[in-house]
Structure formats: structure tokens, C-alpha cells
Amino acid sequence: MNLEKKANILKALGQPTRLRIMEYLRDGERCVCEIFPAIGGQQSNISRHLAVLKQSGLVSDRREGVSIFYRVKDPAIFKVLDHLNLKKA
Numbered sequence: 001m002n003l004e005k006k007a008n009i010l011k012a013l014g015q016p017t018r019l020r021i022m023e024y025l026r027d028g029e030r031c032v033c034e035i036f037p038a039i040g041g042q043q044s045n046i047s048r049h050l051a052v053l054k055q056s057g058l059v060s061d062r063r064e065g066v067s068i069f070y071r072v073k074d075p076a077i078f079k080v081l082d083h084l085n086l087k088k089a
Helices: 003-013 016-027 032-039 043-055 077-083
Strands: 059-064 067-072
Touching: 003 016, 003 043, 016 032, 016 043, 016 059, 016 067, 016 077, 032 043, 032 067, 043 059, 043 067
Parallel strands: none
Antiparallel strands: 059 067
């Protein structure tokens, strides 16, 4: 993976709302209709955050009828996020 791609991923993760979305998706695929109420905020704002996560390659989506479902593309990203929770020595 090139440095630009890594930088885009880190930039996408550098916003608290996007981190909340990622954590919400940790347990699996969710309908966008579930994400909005769980995360809070305005629908248009959450949609923009989901677009950033998708553009960075962290999540993918699929359409089923009128519903859109999002999922984390590579759950290994949670190892990185979990590592950030380590307490200082």
C-alpha cells in the first residue's frame, strides 16, 4: 500500500464521528437507516462521513431495494484502532 493511500485512511479516521461509525460497524453490516439514529446528528452530515469512509476504502456499501447497507471492508483495521486504546506506561 502506498503512502498516499495510508494517509487517506488515517485522514478518514481522524474525525470522531467517523470513528463512531466504524465502531458501530464493528459487529457487522448495518443499514444506513440504523446508522443515523445510533450515531446521532443530521442525516446529511452522517451521509458525508459515510462517503469519506467509502472513498478511503474503509467501508463498502450495497443496495437492497431502497435500503443501503454499509460494512467494514477489512476488519483488521480494528486491530489498529484497538491498539490506540492502550494505556501509557
